[in-house]
Amino acid sequence: MPIYEQFEIQIPSDTAEGQAIQEKIIAAMEAAEFSPRDVFGMRLALEEGLVNAIKHGNRMDPDKRVRIACTVSDVIASIEIEDEGPGFDWNDVPDPTAEENLDRPCGRGIMLMRAFMSKVEYNDSGNKVLLEKLRVTPDETAS
């Protein structure tokens, strides 16, 4: 199983730092020939996951850091994002597609992560999320 990227890093609570990591992961997925839709989905999920960690988890606190662990192989992209915040109850996020919530700007980030990733898993306290995308081969796309 060829590995295209593997690292673990801690970054400050700064969205620009998050962007740089995002680009590194996306470049590895492109090198591993993930489909454009997979890459699109991962960029979206990373954006939501990193913004959640930096803004909502660490509340932009410069003393707090975000840990990112990444593995991109030819079959899977697996990213773990952990912040130093108190976490949140991810079972208690309102359904953004419910009629009464449609015009409320909340809950959509997590929903998009779930829609585009093969797996999204939070730890119990809600300050760590695992994003996994299995590579779709051209054969599977055609079927």
Add this chain to the structure above:
Amino acid sequence: MSSTRRLDIEEVGDVTVAKFVDKKILDETNIQLIGNQMFGLVDEDGRKKIVLDFSTVEYLSSAALGKLITMDKKVKAARGKLRLCAIRPEILEVFQITRLDKIFDIKSTQEQALDGM
């Protein structure tokens, strides 16, 4: 007042066509700027018929969707009309997943959006 324009504005008859300049509407500061410029079309300029053209946009985050929802509310409150157009398939999927395609009036092309506005 920001000096960086994030929307290209064109008047077609009595309709304002606002085309996003950015390929990626992800960054918080940028989203804030875009939001303010969109809202200004209604709040400051009093425009009532607005078409938002997404042909340049390749990515957008849930924070950007939030701004679009607010924009839709503003236009409705002003008894105006808002249409979205030229959204590429991946982004259209984002609207469909979040069911926002039910809220927004989405047309395939700018011509279709302008038709009957």
